[in-house]
Amino acid sequence: MSKPTPLSGFPEYLPAQRMIEQNLIERIRSTFELYGFAPLETRAVEPMDQLLRKGETSKEVYVLRRLQEDPNAEKDDNALGLHFDLTVPFARFVLENSGKLQFPFRRYQIQKVWRGERPQEGRYREFLQADIDVVDRDNLPFHYDTEMPLVVGDALRSLPIPPATILVNNRKVCEGFYRGLGLEDPDEVLRTVDKLDKIGPVKVAELLVAKGASAAQAEACLQLAQISTSDASFVDRVRKLGVDNDLLTEGLEELARVVETANEHAPGLIRAELKIARGLDYYTGTVYETELQGYERYGSICSGGRYENLASSGNERFPGVGISIGVSRILGLLFGRDALTISRSVPTTVVVALPQEDLRVRCDQIARSLRSRRISTEVAPTAAKFGKQIRFAERRGIPYVWFPGADGEPDTIKDIRSGEQVEADAATWEPPAQDRTPLVQGV
Structure with missing residues (x-):
């Protein structure tokens, strides 16, 4: 065709x-x-x-x-x-x-x-x-x-x-x-x-x-x-x-x-x-x-x-x-x-990074917890290197990447615009109001 x-x-x-x-x-x-x-x-x-x-x-x-x-x-x-x-x-x-x-x-x-x-x-x-x-x-x-x-x-x-x-x-x-x-x-x-x-x-x-x-x-x-x-x-x-x-x-x-x-x-x-x-x-x-x-x-x-x-x-x-x-x-x-x-090309606020494929169920649980509070979230498509997963979010303007903690360590979330990374709980974390939904602006 x-x-x-x-x-x-x-x-x-x-x-x-x-x-x-x-x-x-x-x-x-x-x-x-x-x-x-x-x-x-x-x-x-x-x-x-x-x-x-x-x-x-x-x-x-x-x-x-x-x-x-x-x-x-x-x-x-x-x-x-x-x-x-x-x-x-x-x-x-x-x-x-x-x-x-x-x-x-x-x-x-x-x-x-x-x-x-x-x-x-x-x-x-x-x-x-x-x-x-x-x-x-x-x-x-x-x-x-x-x-x-x-x-x-x-x-x-x-x-x-x-x-x-x-x-x-x-x-x-x-x-x-x-x-x-x-x-x-x-x-x-x-x-x-x-x-x-x-x-x-x-x-x-x-x-x-x-x-x-x-x-x-x-x-x-x-x-x-x-x-x-x-x-x-x-x-x-x-x-x-x-x-x-x-x-x-x-x-x-x-x-x-x-x-x-x-x-x-x-x-x-x-x-x-x-x-x-x-x-x-x-x-x-x-x-x-x-x-x-x-x-x-x-x-x-x-x-x-x-x-x-x-x-x-x-x-x-x-x-x-x-x-x-x-x-x-x-x-x-x-x-x-x-x-x-518009501030980003997708509604997504957070990408949950996938450390390895057998952890996808856990990552899905994190995403589900965030979505339950109306935070638009998706899980990374593949367990690639974290740098590649960050670039996946960056290309579409998604502001945050969530990293599941390993071996009992707490989860962290990174603002990929500023580079700031802090501990976070999926049950309570909230994005700033201006990041919850894409912002439309006139030029």
Whole structure:
């Protein structure tokens, strides 16, 4: 068999990288649970009619089918796809279980998703997301919109990554402003302005004029999109543009609440950025994107927003607000710069040296005693010379080697970094806190 080649867009991490990923996941999970979000995991597949209900991701959905057609299979088996985000399966889950859930329902979900887009740095076809959402029946109080950046801000600050800034806007601000200008299709204007970073203001203005806006209206849209503040001063700046609309007023009030609440919690965490819109159709109010300091050109690492109709059944409606951390996206960018390190490539804290093969049972007993107190331990693979066994530990960053005492002598343990070797009892010895588990650090 020839040597296999990597499959683009489907990352596979070495053990040290995988431990870094697990470390980050645990920190994110812990923060989510501190805010009372409950864990959820949904199935990997959804019916195609659910995945394609918005239409814009139809070219990115991976279809799931049998290699050989089974005439006895249920017809639904031929119309399944892998989920491309965690919002669609969450909406389905809420509908299916609405009679069993307590509302408002707060959930977090850390799970793989699949999207058939062109792989590039920080973007994959299989990737891990960490989502939180709050959903309610009929009406969801606005204070949950102000809570989302606080949760994610705490989660991101718990990670050994560069500082992050959450960019926030409100769809009502944009739509109300465009309607106040007299533009009849605010959604189309929003989609056009959303291309600002890709094609620049001149071409955006040209597109707006080509779609029916006057030059003055196009210029006003660009002026709105250029507003960026770290406090609520954006309200006065928008008002100075001279546009009046009730929906605009409502959006400005909501956006100001989000910014002011975040500034009380963590000054510098958030910035009002009136050009962001988010691409998905179901966002109706607050929208979030997040930049990582030093990696701004790669786009958002965390995004989400308010949706007034996450799911509906008959007369019953479930509005929600949510945000998603792109775990694989963050890791891909930082791994690409060697910007994350871990103190050792295995979980092991102690290697028990093996003086000779017929003493393996005794060495296993020592290891068992250490493991009983949650100290990660392994026994040396062979009864090689002690120098070779020490190098075995050293190559993998394992800090300690345990030497069983001979002829009634006490056991000793050696810190192979400092060379210090002391007597030790497997029933009571404890490593320093910083050595118990591998440490992850940003560079």
